[in-house]
Amino acid sequence: MVEFLSFRDGEATQEPSVTVEAFTGQTNSTAVRIEAGEDARELLPHLDRLSLVEVNFPAYGDGRGYSAARILRESGYQGELRAVGDVLVDQIVAMRRCGFDSFHPAKPLDDDAVDRALNRYADVYQKAIDGRTPVWAKRHPETTNG
Amino acid sequence: MYRYDSYDQSIVDARVEEFRDQVQRRLTGALTEDQFKPLRLMNGLYLQLHAYMLRVAIPYGTLSGKQMRKLGEIAAKYDKGYGHFTTRQNLQYNWIKLADAPDILAELATVEMHAIQTSGNCIRNISSDQYAGVSADEVADPRPWAELLRQWSSFHPEFTYLPRKFKICVIAGDDDRAAMKLHDIGLKLVERDGKIGAEVYAGGGMGRTPMVAPLINDFMPEDEIISYLEACLRVYNRYGRRDNKYKARIKILVHEIGVEEYKRQVEEEFAHMRTLGLNPPVEELDRIRAFFAPPAYDTGLSEDIDRADPAFALWVDRQVAAHKVPGYAIVNISLKPLTGIPGDASAEQIELVATLAEQYSLDELRVTHAQNLVLPHVKKADLYAIWQKLEEAGLAEANLDLITDIIACPGLDYCALANARSIPLAQKIAQRFAAAERQAELGELKVKISGCINACGHHHAGHIGILGVDRRGVENFQLSLGGSGAEDTSLGQITGPGFSEDGVVDAIEKVTDLYLAERESGERFLDTYRRLGMKPFKEAIYG
Numbered sequence: 001m002v003e004f005l006s007f008r009d010g011e012a013t014q015e016p017s018v019t020v021e022a023f024t025g026q027t028n029s030t031a032v033r034i035e036a037g038e039d040a041r042e043l044l045p046h047l048d049r050l051s052l053v054e055v056n057f058p059a060y061g062d063g064r065g066y067s068a069a070r071i072l073r074e075s076g077y078q079g080e081l082r083a084v085g086d087v088l089v090d091q092i093v094a095m096r097r098c099g100f101d102s103f104h105p106a107k108p109l110d111d112d113a114v115d116r117a118l119n120r121y122a123d124v125y126q127k128a129i130d131g132r133t134p135v136w137a138k139r140h141p142e143t144t145n146g
Numbered sequence: 147m148y149r150y151d152s153y154d155q156s157i158v159d160a161r162v163e164e165f166r167d168q169v170q171r172r173l174t175g176a177l178t179e180d181q182f183k184p185l186r187l188m189n190g191l192y193l194q195l196h197a198y199m200l201r202v203a204i205p206y207g208t209l210s211g212k213q214m215r216k217l218g219e220i221a222a223k224y225d226k227g228y229g230h231f232t233t234r235q236n237l238q239y240n241w242i243k244l245a246d247a248p249d250i251l252a253e254l255a256t257v258e259m260h261a262i263q264t265s266g267n268c269i270r271n272i273s274s275d276q277y278a279g280v281s282a283d284e285v286a287d288p289r290p291w292a293e294l295l296r297q298w299s300s301f302h303p304e305f306t307y308l309p310r311k312f313k314i315c316v317i318a319g320d321d322d323r324a325a326m327k328l329h330d331i332g333l334k335l336v337e338r339d340g341k342i343g344a345e346v347y348a349g350g351g352m353g354r355t356p357m358v359a360p361l362i363n364d365f366m367p368e369d370e371i372i373s374y375l376e377a378c379l380r381v382y383n384r385y386g387r388r389d390n391k392y393k394a395r396i397k398i399l400v401h402e403i404g405v406e407e408y409k410r411q412v413e414e415e416f417a418h419m420r421t422l423g424l425n426p427p428v429e430e431l432d433r434i435r436a437f438f439a440p441p442a443y444d445t446g447l448s449e450d451i452d453r454a455d456p457a458f459a460l461w462v463d464r465q466v467a468a469h470k471v472p473g474y475a476i477v478n479i480s481l482k483p484l485t486g487i488p489g490d491a492s493a494e495q496i497e498l499v500a501t502l503a504e505q506y507s508l509d510e511l512r513v514t515h516a517q518n519l520v521l522p523h524v525k526k527a528d529l530y531a532i533w534q535k536l537e538e539a540g541l542a543e544a545n546l547d548l549i550t551d552i553i554a555c556p557g558l559d560y561c562a563l564a565n566a567r568s569i570p571l572a573q574k575i576a577q578r579f580a581a582a583e584r585q586a587e588l589g590e591l592k593v594k595i596s597g598c599i600n601a602c603g604h605h606h607a608g609h610i611g612i613l614g615v616d617r618r619g620v621e622n623f624q625l626s627l628g629g630s631g632a633e634d635t636s637l638g639q640i641t642g643p644g645f646s647e648d649g650v651v652d653a654i655e656k657v658t659d660l661y662l663a664e665r666e667s668g669e670r671f672l673d674t675y676r677r678l679g680m681k682p683f684k685e686a687i688y689g
Contacts, residue, residue, distance in 0.1 A: 036388075060184060061267065063307025067383050070304055074422060090168070090185055097303035116167065121160050123153045125297045127424050128304070135153040135297070136426035143427040 001108035005092075006080075007101045013052035013080050033084075040068035047077045055100070057085035066098045073099035073129040089113045093121065099129035147210055147510060148293050148437045150258045157300070158260045165189050166248035173245060188306070190264030191247055195562050198242040201264040202254060206274035206292040206316070207235035207513040211504035214511060216257045218496030224250055229496055231481060231489040233553060233604055234313070235273050235513040236264060240560050262300055267308045269299035269379075273315045275323050276514040279438060280522045282470040283319035285337045290435040291344070291371070292316045294426065298372055305379045309386035310394035312379070313351075316344075324515055325607055325631030327359045328352055330396045331378060336365065343367045348378060348408065349400030352601035356637045357397040360405045362412065368431055373424045377415035381408065440471075441508045441523060447473025451526050458533050460582065464544040466529065475526050477507075479519040479536060480543035480551065484576045487569050488554040489517030498539050506532055515604075515631075516553055516592075518546070548585040549593055549658070550576040553604050557597030557614065558621075564597035566614025566621040567647075571595055574651050579658075588658055591671045594629075607631035609672045610657070611638040612650060623650040627657065627683055628675045641684055653687045660686040 006012050017033040018026075020042055031052035034040055043050065053072060055065040069081055080102055083095050087105040092114060095103070103109075127134045150158070165185075172182040186192075190201035202217065209217075217237055221229045224246050225239040232238055242250070254260055263270055272292040279287040295314060299305070305312070315326045318335035326332035332347040343365040350359025366374045382396045385403075400408045449472065453459040467476040479499060481489050491499070499519055503511040506528045507521035514520060524532060536542040545551045552575060555561065557568030572595055579585055594608030598615075605611030611626040622644040629638030645653055658671065660683060665674045675683065 039384075061307050062388060063267075063305070063309075063383055064388075066304045066307065067380050074418070088181075088184075091307075094301070094303040094306055117164075120164050121157060121301070123157055124303075125157070125300050126302055127422070134426075135157075136430040138153065139151070139433065140427050140429045143429050 002111050002114060003108045005103040005114065008080055012102060015052060017052060017054045034068050036062050036064045040071045043072065044075050047075065050077065050079050052080045052082060054082045054084050057083060057087055060086045060088050060091065066094065069098040069100050070129055089117055092117055097128040097130045147208060148434060158255045161260060161262055162248065162251045162255050165251055169244060169248050187266045188263065188268065190261035192265060194240065194560055197240065198244055200239045200242045200247060200250060200261060202237045202259060202261050203264050203271040204235050204237060204513050205296050206272055206289050207276055208289060209511050211500045211509045213257045213259055214496060214500035214503060216253060218493045218500060220250055220253060221496060222493035227493045228490050230556065231491065231513050231517050233515050233517060233602060234271055235515055236271055267310050268306045269302060269312045269314060272296050273324055273515060275317045276512040276520045277323060277476060280469050280476055281319060283321055286318050286335050286342050287438045288316040288318040288335055289438050290431055291333065291335065293434050294431055305383055308383055309388050310391065320633055322633040327635040328607060328631055329359065332359050338365050341367065344371060349397040351395050351397045352604060352606050353395060354392055354599040355398065356606040357401060358635050358637065362405065362409045369425055369428050370420060372426065373419040374416050376424055377412045377419045380415050381411045443471045443474060447525055448527055449473060451529055458530055461533055461542055461544040462529060465546050473526055475524050475529060477521040477524045477532060478546045479521065479541050480545055481518050482545055482551050483540055483543050484550060484580050485573060488552050488572050495539050495541055498535065502532055502535060516551065545585060547590045547592060549579045549588050549591040550585060552576065552593045552595060554595040555597050555602035561597065563600060565616035566597045566623065568595045568597040568603055568614060571612065571623065571647055574647065575654060578651050578655065589670055604631060606637045608638060610654060615644065621647065623647065625650055625653050627680065628672065630672060639680055642688055656686045657683050
């Protein structure tokens with residue numbers, strides 16, 4: 001079973017994360033935790049000093065964290081983006097596509113199930129954050145530069 | 147018709163294997179029902195009162211003969227021999243065994259079909275006009291857009307755990323046969339300066355708080371529609387309510403913050419989204435469009451229809467609509483026999499319609515949101531032969547848009563959510579008004595029945611709508627009047643206290659009697675109601 005999963009090079013950030021409110025009110029913290037319903041855009045002025053953003057999923061069906069992740073990546077955030085909370089194996093692929101690169105689920109994941117999930121779909125229909133080439137670009141390499 | 151390429155096929159095949167794996171984990175006990183539920187729901191598998199129900203997507207309601215035949219085979223092999231066509235242009239099997247579900251999906255994949263996102267809080271099957279491509283009033287065929295959206299919405303990484311389900315509809319003409327403004331997002335294709343784009347409507351829906359969608363953008367060009375929809379969905383995903391599932395649809399968000407504020411937020415997000423390269427190139431929509439090019443119609447065909455057989459003539463007048471190509475017609479096949487279940491078809495009937503589509507309709511057929519079928523490309527010269535075959539199979543009811551062409555949800559006979567039985571009531575109404583002359587006299591009259599507040603039977607949009615509720619353990623039916631899901635979209639108003647099953651049939655008779663007495667020349671029931679208002683109808687019922 002896997003308790004922590006990372007797709008980043010090097011060590012995971014160990015610094016404990018603080019709330020968005022605490023983070024925006026002080027200058028020395030480099031790790032923050034976004035709760036569902038909090039506005040990821042509040043972090044945008046501070047991206048250069050962040051090394052870890054944790055996004056909490058209070059329930060697997062609460063999808064706000066997917067938007068939070070994409071907003072951070074679309075705005076240029078390069079640090080660790082970690083999904084925590086009620087994260088299920090069948091959600092890892094979509095989360096990867098939205099820019100998450102580490103996972104700390106409340107319940108450990110089955111290694112084999114994670115491998116199968118990550119390798120299941122050879123193709124994707126949308127352009128997202130993970131750099132995968134969408135099907136439409138493969139169909140029209142001459143107009144989309146692959 | 148659209149055909150899968152190797153990419154589409156590999157994605158659908160991968161989904162079948164993924165689901166097989168998930169079902170296997172459930173059957174061995176590795177997954178509990180609680181853990182399995184979100185997975186099966188993403189794939190259209192519901193646990194109903196008596197068995198599993200599997201909902202198969204019929205994208206924008208278009209099917210080939212081969213696909214239809216496969217639906218019939220599955221009905222015979224894995225169900226009790228029936229399929230049920232739904233108000234979302236899909237098909238449901240009500241008697242499925244969990245262990246069979248992966249094999250069914252595998253069979254569907256062989257004919258380029260799937261059950262992806264037919265349930266769950268995600269973007270559902272894209273619906274459209276059943277006359278797409280054959281109606282003279284459309285500015286373009288809406289289905290290429292719908293297919294573009296099908297692909298974009300399939301396994302969308304950001305929008306798979308929305309606050310609630312999300313339904314999108316695309317039409318392309320002034321006549322609305324798809325209840326476009328009662329969708330979470332409705333697109334109406336329009337032409338401007340020689341270019342096709344979409345009017346975008348957002349925040350419509352039925353359920354317990356029905357709303358007609360307001361216009362939020364009057365022209366979104368084809369090369370920006372995806373980034374615009376991403377903006378619409380992102381605002382909803384972030385700010386739609388998640389504290390109460392009955393207030394979680396986008397209509398509540400649009401209503402609570404106001405359409406102007408929703409528009410402002412969408413525009414702000416769109417300004418950002420359009421810089422991200424999310425839109426497929428126009429060549430992709432062109433590629434899809436080529437699949438929907440007009441088929442090879444014959445020319446020089448006769449316009450004559452031999453009306454010697456009176457029963458056939460009656461059917462032609464009711465079920466056959468004008469096609470844009472000379473010599474051709476659109477055939478509507480009623481799935482509303484007077485004693486049947488609205489939208490149900492037997493495996494044999496499905497097989498027959500598949501054959502008719504292949505032989506007489508350029509291998510194409512459609513499903514309508516009113517739970518009927520359409521053969522879109524029929525030579526007028528073939529109408530009689532088709533009618534004879536439909537007649538033999540019990541499919542030649544001539545009641546399109548008449549009082550017995552009732553939309554009804556599965557209701558308490560099948561559905562775990564229902565408060566009341568919809569099907570027996572539909573049958574009682576159909577029997578009360580069974581006489582063909584009486585139906586014809588009443589003219590267009592859309593009756594829609596939902597067995598609970600979730601409104602799957604579209605009762606808010608019925609000229610006459612019926613909602614089944616539970617009143618201290620007894621089934622009770624509320625009557626509403628004046629709804630419409632057409633281009634003159636409106637929501638029905640409740641008449642007053644509810645009725646028993648027989649009582650509601652009596653009440654319908656009273657309001658239709660009043661209509662016949664009060665109507666002015668050319669008025670439909672709906673027009674008379676709109677002119678007179680609720681008061682006289684209420685007096686007729688309760689007075």
